[in-house]
Amino acid sequence: MHPMGVLDSLRAGRRNVLELIPDLATHAPILSGRTGRRWHMVMDPEALRHVLRDRVEDYPKSLVTKLMLQPAIGDSLFVAEGAHWLWQRRAAAPVFSHRNVAALAPVMTAAALRAVDRVATQTGRAVDLHAEMVAATFEVIADVTLSGGAMLDRGALHRAIDRYIAGAARLSLLDLLGMPAWVPRPGRMVASPQLRQMKAAADEAITARRGAPQSPPDLLDLLLEAADPETGRLMTTAELRDNLLTFIVAGHETTALTLAWATYLCAFDQKVQDAARAEAQAALGGRAAEAADVPRLPLIRAIIEETLRLYPPAAMLSRTARTADRLLGREVRAGDTVILPIYALHRHHALWDDPDAFRPARFLDIRPDRYAFLPFGDGPRICIGANFALQEAVIILATLLQRFRLTPVPGCDPTPVMILTLRPKGGVWLMADPV
Numbered sequence: 066m067h068p069m070g071v072l073d074s075l076r077a078g079r080r081n082v083l084e085l086i087p088d089l090a091t092h093a094p095i096l097s098g099r100t101g102r103r104w105h106m107v108m109d110p111e112a113l114r115h116v117l118r119d120r121v122e123d124y125p126k127s128l129v130t131k132l133m134l135q136p137a138i139g140d141s142l143f144v145a146e147g148a149h150w151l152w153q154r155r156a157a158a159p160v161f162s163h164r165n166v167a168a169l170a171p172v173m174t175a176a177a178l179r180a181v182d183r184v185a186t187q188t189g190r191a192v193d194l195h196a197e198m199v200a201a202t203f204e205v206i207a208d209v210t211l212s213g214g215a216m217l218d219r220g221a222l223h224r225a226i227d228r229y230i231a232g233a234a235r236l237s238l239l240d241l242l243g244m245p246a247w248v249p250r251p252g253r254m255v256a257s258p259q260l261r262q263m264k265a266a267a268d269e270a271i272t273a274r275r276g277a278p279q280s281p282p283d284l285l286d287l288l289l290e291a292a293d294p295e296t297g298r299l300m301t302t303a304e305l306r307d308n309l310l311t312f313i314v315a316g317h318e319t320t321a322l323t324l325a326w327a328t329y330l331c332a333f334d335q336k337v338q339d340a341a342r343a344e345a346q347a348a349l350g351g352r353a354a355e356a357a358d359v360p361r362l363p364l365i366r367a368i369i370e371e372t373l374r375l376y377p378p379a380a381m382l383s384r385t386a387r388t389a390d391r392l393l394g395r396e397v398r399a400g401d402t403v404i405l406p407i408y409a410l411h412r413h414h415a416l417w418d419d420p421d422a423f424r425p426a427r428f429l430d431i432r433p434d435r436y437a438f439l440p441f442g443d444g445p446r447i448c449i450g451a452n453f454a455l456q457e458a459v460i461i462l463a464t465l466l467q468r469f470r471l472t473p474v475p476g477c478d479p480t481p482v483m484i485l486t487l488r489p490k491g492g493v494w495l496m497a498d499p500v
Contacts, residue, residue, distance in 0.1 A: 082381055082483040083408060090409035091420070095393045104402040105395060108410050110436035112392045116384060116403060117436070118444035122147075123390065127383035127402055133485065137260060138314065139307035142449065150446075152298060156291040157308065157449060165287060166453045169209045170356030173457045176204040177464035178353050184469060184497050191474045193492040195325035201461055202317040202324070210284045210309055210316075211270055225260045267306045285309065312450065318486055319378035320454045325493045326376040327368055327462055329479065330423045332471040332495050337425060341365050342500065345467040354463040359456055362463050367428040369458045373411075373440035375423065380408040380487040382442065407439055408487070469497040 086106070090096060094109035107113055116124045125146045134144050142153045159165070180201040184192055271285065278286045288308065292299050300308065331338040341364050345354070348361040359366070382405040390397040397403065412420040416437040418427070427433070441448035448454070474496060479489030 083481060086406045086409050090406055091412050092414050095395060097395055102402055103398060104404055105392060105397060106404040106406055107392060108406065108413055109393055110434050113405060113436045113439065115392065116405065117442060120390065121444050121446065123387045124384035124403060125387060127385045130383055138311045139303065141307035141311040143311050143315065152293045152296065153304070153308065154449070155295065156293050156300065157288065160284065160287040160291055161449050161453060163452065166456055167356040168281065170456060170460065172208045173205050173460045174353045174355050176201045177461045179204065180461065181464060181468050185499065187497065188499060191477070191494045192497045194328040194495050195489050195493040198321040198324040202321040202457065205457060206313050206317040210313055225263055264306060264310070267309055268302055271302050271305050284312065316450055316453065320457050322378045322486055322488060323369060323372055323458050324461055325489055327372040328471055328495060329489065329493045330372055330375070331368065331466065332473045334423055337368065338466065338471065341368055342466045345463040349463065349467055354460040356456060358463065359459050362459055363429060364425060365463045366455065366459050367425040369455060369462065370428040371423060371425040374438060375411065376481060376487055377407045377411060377440045378486045380483050381406050410437065410439065468499060470500050472496045
């Protein structure tokens with residue numbers, strides 16, 4: 066393996082972050098090098114446990130991660146550190162309890178039915194399932210965050226998010242050189258005007274909602290009431306807005322990608338698809354899936370998990386070592402970047418049998434090592450919306466597979482490209498024939 070230089074790494078990172086992961090990462094437990102800044106790429110479950118759980122305070126989110134995301138989501142739960150992160154996490158955790166997530170399922174069911182109706186109008190021609198899943202999950206997140214988002218222009222918000230990820234969220238040369246945060250990154254100096262407008266609209270919606278809760282309560286109502294159990298502190302309008310935008314971005318983009326890749330994989334394995342359809346038809350009897358159906362759809366959940374293994378939306382995480390340490394015998398210095406290549410971990414030959422194959426049954430047999438399968442991260446900073454995402458994905462996929470047979474469109478295979486998330490370049494074009 067010949068390590069890339071700074072400029073080659075920059076070009077690869079701006080084109081597709083996956084190109085920064087060498088093939089050796091799917092065989093070795095750790096790789097180290099220097100590209101402006103010293104780095105260590107970790108694929109060993111015990112070392113990952115050390116970074117994500119045992120010494121989590123010594124491995125905060127990397128400078129690059131913060132520089133990419135803070136213009137859009139501020140110092141919210143996703144990027145905050147220390148005491149500021151802890152109190153937000155304690156306050157928000159009850160919002161994503163099993164009871165509250167289950168109560169939001171009717172919104173997911175309604176979005177699944179609308180997606181089915183849209184796909185049905187395209188019978189006989191190729192359908193971009195990625196675009197359809199983006200539409201469905203954005204409807205869900207808009208409805209569960211702001212009861213339909215009457216004060217927010219959904220289309221404008223989605224366009225602003227997409228432009229931000231495509232532009233300001235790309236790797237900068239200054240990131241690779243390890244330049245400090247106060248050195249301006251031209252692409253991130255100012256958030257887009259559209260994004261600023263959305264922040265202002267979100268602030269207005271929060272202010273209007275105070276004292277006028279919805280019935281039943283939506284995510285904003287639950288966050289307005291969320292208090293630190295130790296201090297009783299409530300979120301300010303700015304904190305609420307930043308966390309709402311975090312949930313909107315993460316809560317639809319990642320689930321849409323999971324569903325899009327799941328439909329693609331099912332289209333190429335008709336045996337798995339037929340078994341999943343039979344499971345859905347037996348459990349649902351023709352109606353759309355609901356929260357109570359999720360435990361009765363184990364194969365469909367396994368398809369979602371296998372999709373998250375092969376195409377994890379957050380395909381790479383990074384941390385910055387705060388203090389000196391050792392990982393698998395390697396010296397780690399304060400300031401080193403520790404890269405967690407989830408994409409390589411999930412395809413590692415020492416951890417998975419036939420790692421590049423689509424085999425949902427592996428999640429029905431024996432659960433994998435917790436730190437060999439990290440689509441939502443782990444430790445104290447595990448994704449707070451993991452249960453929400455899994456429930457939504459199972460409901461939508463079951464409803465879709467029950468109604469349609471998905472088959473590939475020759476010559477339209479998507480390419481996995483990671484900028485901030487792992488997207489299918491060109492879309493996921495499939496035939497969707499009613500069954």
